Amino acid sequence: MNRLQIRIDRQAWSEMIGHCIESMPHEACGLLFGSTEGIPAALTYVPVANASANPLHNFELHPQELVRALYAAGGKQELIGIVHSHPRTAPYPSDQDLATFWHTTPSHWIVSLRNPALPEVNAFAFRKRQQEHSRLEAILYEIVMD
Secondary structure (H helix, E strand, O other), X not given: OOOEEEEEEHHHHHHHHHXXXXXXXXXXXXXXXXXXXXXXXXXXXXXXXXXXXXXXXXOOEOHHHHHHHHHHHOOOOEXXXXXXXXXXXXXXXXXXXXXXXXOOOOEEEEEEOOOOOOOEEEEEEEEEOOOOOEEEEEEEEEEEOO
């Protein structure tokens, strides 16, 4: 079985973690942009406001900010991942996370801030197998310099 892999730029990683910490106690959300050639690489993190009616426990990407971020990428970089935080729980998808409409996005990142001094991060991908529903698989990630 091939393991899914993704690389993330150190600056994008730092901005992602920083945004999640700054958003506490609410769930943060954002987008990772980069390249899917070879091993996918997340190069840029773009924070997006959480428009959820209950931001303490859920996230919803703000529609106007989402469109603005996708438009700003302007074909220079591809959408590599969706990011959101779990301020009080482990970095594993909730039932609501599993019901996402973003199944075609290459990666879904969850940042757990149960201990903000030591954030835990997991990345996942939805994979469709023949005669199966979509299922979530863990992705190995590597933080890279530049």
